[in-house]
Amino acid sequence: MKRIQIFLAGAFIATGSLFAQSSDAEWQAGLARMKSLVQTDPGQASDEAEQLLKGKNKKNPELVIAVARVFLDAGNLAESEEYLALAKKADNKSAAVSLLEGDIALAKKETGVACQMYEQAIYFNPKNEQAYLKLADIYKGANPQQAIEKLEQLKSVDPSNILADKKLAEVYYMNNDFDKATDAYARFIDTPEATEDDMVRYAFALFLNHKFERSLEIVNMGLKRNAHHAAFNRLAMYNYTDLKRFDEAEKAADVFFTEADKVDYSYLDYMYYGHLLSALKKYDEAVVQYQKAIELDNTKTELWREISDAYEQKNDYTNAILAYQKYYQSLPANEQTPDLQFQVGKLYYGKGTQSDTLTVSFDERKAALAAADSVFTIIAAAAPDSYLGNFWRARTNSALDPETTQGLAKPYYEEVVTFLTDKNDPRYNSALIECYSYLGYYYLVANKLPESKEYWNKILAIDPANATAKRALDGIK
Numbered sequence: 001m002k003r004i005q006i007f008l009a010g011a012f013i014a015t016g017s018l019f020a021q022s023s024d025a026e027w028q029a030g031l032a033r034m035k036s037l038v039q040t041d042p043g044q045a046s047d048e049a050e051q052l053l054k055g056k057n058k059k060n061p062e063l064v065i066a067v068a069r070v071f072l073d074a075g076n077l078a079e080s081e082e083y084l085a086l087a088k089k090a091d092n093k094s095a096a097v098s099l100l101e102g103d104i105a106l107a108k109k110e111t112g113v114a115c116q117m118y119e120q121a122i123y124f125n126p127k128n129e130q131a132y133l134k135l136a137d138i139y140k141g142a143n144p145q146q147a148i149e150k151l152e153q154l155k156s157v158d159p160s161n162i163l164a165d166k167k168l169a170e171v172y173y174m175n176n177d178f179d180k181a182t183d184a185y186a187r188f189i190d191t192p193e194a195t196e197d198d199m200v201r202y203a204f205a206l207f208l209n210h211k212f213e214r215s216l217e218i219v220n221m222g223l224k225r226n227a228h229h230a231a232f233n234r235l236a237m238y239n240y241t242d243l244k245r246f247d248e249a250e251k252a253a254d255v256f257f258t259e260a261d262k263v264d265y266s267y268l269d270y271m272y273y274g275h276l277l278s279a280l281k282k283y284d285e286a287v288v289q290y291q292k293a294i295e296l297d298n299t300k301t302e303l304w305r306e307i308s309d310a311y312e313q314k315n316d317y318t319n320a321i322l323a324y325q326k327y328y329q330s331l332p333a334n335e336q337t338p339d340l341q342f343q344v345g346k347l348y349y350g351k352g353t354q355s356d357t358l359t360v361s362f363d364e365r366k367a368a369l370a371a372a373d374s375v376f377t378i379i380a381a382a383a384p385d386s387y388l389g390n391f392w393r394a395r396t397n398s399a400l401d402p403e404t405t406q407g408l409a410k411p412y413y414e415e416v417v418t419f420l421t422d423k424n425d426p427r428y429n430s431a432l433i434e435c436y437s438y439l440g441y442y443y444l445v446a447n448k449l450p451e452s453k454e455y456w457n458k459i460l461a462i463d464p465a466n467a468t469a470k471r472a473l474d475g476i477k
Helices: 001-038 041-050 055-059 061-071 079-092 095-107 111-123 129-142 142-156 164-174 177-186 196-208 211-225 230-242 248-258 267-279 283-296 303-313 319-329 339-354 362-382 388-400 411-422 426-445 449-462 469-475
Strands: none
Touching: 001 041, 001 061, 041 061, 041 079, 055 061, 055 196, 061 079, 061 095, 079 095, 079 283, 095 111, 095 129, 111 129, 129 164, 142 267, 164 177, 164 196, 177 196, 177 449, 196 211, 196 388, 211 230, 230 248, 230 267, 230 449, 248 267, 267 283, 267 303, 283 303, 303 319, 303 339, 319 339, 339 388, 362 388, 388 411, 411 426, 426 449, 426 469, 449 469
């Protein structure tokens, strides 16, 4: 008899298990039919719901919630609320029911009610992951700190929760807290939860924090998934450029500009490409990219300075001057400072002293030096506490008097000597040696040998091994 009882008990358990599986399969099939009908034949979908929730099924909160969500997902809020009411009758202390009520309220743009319901879901089940995440989504725009607090609460009850880390990374990234964003991304980037978008944001946050090597590691992970992804190729070019790995940067740039998918180019793309080409000494190509950047964003007038530098590197001082003047003139009057004007003078000086007579005629060089002298005159007057204005006036006038017969540079070098000797600072020794060299040579040409010897000896007092001064003194003897 006992054996029969055991057999019957086992049969009952097995039958009960099969019945549960059968019921669950029926529910899933019914829900699937509802989902397929809810958009095309909503009336039939409602009939299916009524059939599915006959008898005891209407007291099953899990099933009632599933039915309500079919209508909610289809945008049928009225019917989803009917089934919400039924779910609340079945279990009014269910976290899942509170979560559903919050979702319906959110769909109705009743954000305050939604927050209350999500908090209630957490009250009923402190580990309700979705409630924390949905609250974080609500708060992340208007009150990011509150969003972070909710996610930290989720982490406190579930320390290994990857979705919390994922959402934390998103919130920190949105609010430009890239240090904390990178920490959060690092905790889940190697999991299946990490999407390409996560990898892009993580790599970009690392790039902005100047962690170029680590950013490049993530970029290369992304490129293994999708070799033509625009953002990964963009960041490859950026990172390689900042790491001064210019050959690899050029290869990345070629892919980015010719093979990447769905690229929306920004001024920053062309600017970086310009920097890269300039580093590769491809100055004409660099200028083209800088000009493209300005065309996309004409407020980035500082790029005219980059264009000027590129032209200067190839000794095209005429275009370098034009580009720099565009940069200077784009600035507000209060930002047009003497130190910026100083570069214009140096460019004119460069044009006036370049040796390529095929590019610049004698008259053009002379005019450029005159223009340089005008600029340095203004700087000397505007910054009397600096020696540089007169120092460059001296250099410019020396170039205008290459034989040193007129002594055009003499008064300016003498001004510099007076200014710098009073400083008594070794940092100015090289400038003083230049001044003494000119004055020593000037007096030598004028056949005033005692004065000439005086200046060569001043040089040796600073630099006893100076070969030029020694040769000059040997010649005077």
